[in-house]
Amino acid sequence: MGWRARILATLVLLVLTVSPALAQLRAVELYAPRAFGHVIGDTLTLTAEIALDAPFVLDPASLPPPRALNYWLDLREARLEDHGVRDGVHRYTLDLVYQTFYAPLEPRRLTIPAVALFAIEGERRVPVEVPAWSFLMSPLREIVATGPGPAMQLRPDIAPRPLPTTPLIRGLALALGVALLALLLLAWQMGWGPFGRRCSRPFARAARAIPSTLATAPGDPTLAASRYARALQALHRAFDATDGKGVFAEDLPGFFERHAAFRAAEAEVRRLFEASRRAFFGADPAGAQRELPPEELVALSRRLRAVERGTA
Amino acid sequence: MRTRRLALTATFALLVASLLAAAWLAARLFVVERDNGLIASLAAGHDLAISAEDPPALLFARLHFLITRDRLDEAQPLLNRLAAGEDRDLAVAALYDIANARLRVAFNHLESNRIDPAIPLVRLAKDNYRRALVLAPGFWDGKYNLDIAMRLVRDFPQIDLEGEELPPDAVKKLWTDLPGLPRGLP
Numbered sequence: 001m002g003w004r005a006r007i008l009a010t011l012v013l014l015v016l017t018v019s020p021a022l023a024q025l026r027a028v029e030l031y032a033p034r035a036f037g038h039v040i041g042d043t044l045t046l047t048a049e050i051a052l053d054a055p056f057v058l059d060p061a062s063l064p065p066p067r068a069l070n071y072w073l074d075l076r077e078a079r080l081e082d083h084g085v086r087d088g089v090h091r092y093t094l095d096l097v098y099q100t101f102y103a104p105l106e107p108r109r110l111t112i113p114a115v116a117l118f119a120i121e122g123e124r125r126v127p128v129e130v131p132a133w134s135f136l137m138s139p140l141r142e143i144v145a146t147g148p149g150p151a152m153q154l155r156p157d158i159a160p161r162p163l164p165t166t167p168l169i170r171g172l173a174l175a176l177g178v179a180l181l182a183l184l185l186l187a188w189q190m191g192w193g194p195f196g197r198r199c200s201r202p203f204a205r206a207a208r209a210i211p212s213t214l215a216t217a218p219g220d221p222t223l224a225a226s227r228y229a230r231a232l233q234a235l236h237r238a239f240d241a242t243d244g245k246g247v248f249a250e251d252l253p254g255f256f257e258r259h260a261a262f263r264a265a266e267a268e269v270r271r272l273f274e275a276s277r278r279a280f281f282g283a284d285p286a287g288a289q290r291e292l293p294p295e296e297l298v299a300l301s302r303r304l305r306a307v308e309r310g311t312a
Numbered sequence: 313m314r315t316r317r318l319a320l321t322a323t324f325a326l327l328v329a330s331l332l333a334a335a336w337l338a339a340r341l342f343v344v345e346r347d348n349g350l351i352a353s354l355a356a357g358h359d360l361a362i363s364a365e366d367p368p369a370l371l372f373a374r375l376h377f378l379i380t381r382d383r384l385d386e387a388q389p390l391l392n393r394l395a396a397g398e399d400r401d402l403a404v405a406a407l408y409d410i411a412n413a414r415l416r417v418a419f420n421h422l423e424s425n426r427i428d429p430a431i432p433l434v435r436l437a438k439d440n441y442r443r444a445l446v447l448a449p450g451f452w453d454g455k456y457n458l459d460i461a462m463r464l465v466r467d468f469p470q471i472d473l474e475g476e477e478l479p480p481d482a483v484k485k486l487w488t489d490l491p492g493l494p495r496g497l498p
Binding site for chain 1: 315316317319320323324326327330331333334337338340341344345347348351352354355367369372373376380404405408409412413415416419442445446449451452453454455456457458459460462463464
């Protein structure tokens with residue numbers, strides 16, 4: 001486990017050779033950190049692997065509570081891990097974390113006392129002992145100071161430090177960056193500012209132009225017919241611009257394939273092309289206006305603008 | 313189209329969320345900068361009143377201000393608050409600094425050969441160092457200073473000799489052998 005050399009102190013209690021009272025205890029193996037070079041305030045973790053015969057379980061109430069064991073030794077933590085029963089053997093791992101506060105003047109051997117636990121099965125109780133462990137503690141300072149400066153020079157205080165602002169500044173920059181990106185994305189989606197030109201919208205232009213093109217004084221059928229024809233042309237130019245080439249009635253299936261969004265208005269578009277056929281090739285402007293009256297032409301242009309914008 | 317509208321809504325939500333986050337962070341930054349200003353002025357020697365709701369770093373700055381002026385009794389409530397707080401590093405720093413301050417006062421007493429008032433100060437300092445080391449076992453400055461305090465108290469007669477490892481008759485002898493202390497005596 002990590003950097004420290006583990007010294008294995010094994011206490012194997014052979015089942016057949018010991019008294020019947022211990023027959024239920026298979027083995028206690030103690031894994032300890034290195035047994036030397038510890039200084040004041042160090043923590044020491046002893047790990048005991050305990051194996052019991054199956055019906056026996058370790059009594060959790062016999063675990064030592066974290067406390068000061070004596071004036072120099074604290075038990076900080078006692079963790080018991082149950083590995084369950086396998087092949088009739090119940091295995092546990094017990095971690096005991098100690099902290100030593102001994103201040104030796106010279107290297108000195110100290111002993112962490114044994115821990116007495118109990119295995120129980122019904123009314124039967126069997127003692128389980130995690131063995132004692134001894135180690136060498138080392139001093140931190142010489143007995144008589146020979147270094148420069150006063151003999152009992154304390155290590156300096158910890159000065160107050162300002163609160164860290166870097167994470168906040170970084171977070172703020174990130175949030176503002178995301179906001180800017182979202183704003184740009186929104187502008188692109190809405191066609192604001194410089195994005196308006198880039199994603200030019202032919203149907204939007206046509207829808208803007210058509211009502212004024214159609215506006216005419218009543219009672220002048222010739223003029224009205226020519227204006228109607230110009231309105232139709234405006235809409236056709238929008239189709240051409242959208243597709244990048246001329247769109248005729250026979251091209252419509254391909255157009256709808258390339259611009260699936262316009263399928264929503266397929267019936268109206270077909271009527272528009274029928275009206276155009278009559279107006280431009282059938283020399284039947286009146287029939288064309290019956291097929292698609294000017295009001296409906298305006299409505300269609302608005303509908304197509306909505307489809308183009310994606311808000312239909 | 314549905315997806316376009318959905319994308320538009322999502323972008324708008326992202327914009328609003330990021331602006332809200334930016335506003336919150338800016339407000340936090342403002343508060344932290346203000347606290348840093350207070351910490352700096354405490355460090356510069358201006359005594360400022362601190363309320364209990366202030367952040368732990370500010371409490372620690374005030375504690376440090378007090379203990380560097382030997383106002384240990386006023387610092388104690390701040391220490392209690394910091395030691396019970398969430399911030400482990402600040403708790404360790406507060407315990408360590410106040411222990412250092414107590415030890416320095418004890419040194420002053422010892423230099424004037426006033427042993428009786430020094431003993432409880434050293435014992436309190438030891439207790440504070442131990443609490444700091446419980447929180448941070450790898451804190452070397454704390455270990456070093458606790459070692460100093462341990463040897464001081466070990467050498468006093470007539471007290472519960474914590475960490476005693478010498479026979480009582482050797483105690484007084486060792487104390488006078490310690491270099492540097494007490495100073496100014498013949």
